[in-house]
Amino acid sequence: DVKVTQSSRYLVKRTGEKVFLECVQDMDHENMFWYRQDPGLGLRLIYFSYDVKMKEKGDIPEGYSVSREKKERFSLILESASTNQTSMYLCAFQRGNEQFFGPGTRLTVL
């Protein structure tokens, strides 16, 4: 059974704080993704990574950065959180054509 975990299910931060969202997969897969999910907007790709230390911008990278120091771990960083980054964040890895999603982190920025 595939497994991808995210460090927190719920997170509340203040404007200007630095926020780390962690994602870990246990299947040694190369391709990993970070999405944010907002009502009426679906899943929008923030960043993705093909391999360790490799990263590519998605459709909405502004205000975010990522880190992939180990194959199993892909981190999303909000350098200075803002209220418009309040959202559900979903991590995923890819096996074949299918993407497997983590449980999501609901981030609220006050």
Add this chain to the structure above:
Amino acid sequence: GENVEQHPSTLSVQEGDSAVIKCTYSDSASNYFPWYKQELGKRPQLIIDIRSNVGEKKDQRIAVTLNKTAKHFSLHITETQPEDSAVYFCAASLNTGGFKTIFGAGTRLFVKA
């Protein structure tokens, strides 16, 4: 840039009726079209997919159709059941190594018992 439009945003059907969700894509190079289902409070999961060399694919009560010329693809659910209630996302991607998947905005399906 690439775009996937999905309609309707909300769909309510009576149990036993059929439900149809439609998507259009902009990148004519797209050749892989998955559909994901997300139940309330859960993560999206792949339920069916179709490749560009196939016009239709069926798996029990769900089927997908693809019209490459019109860049349309659809999800059909027959004999709907309450457990079909969820948000459904269509997506389009280019099947190259490490390809990027573009998702539609989602359709919230309600099946009334």
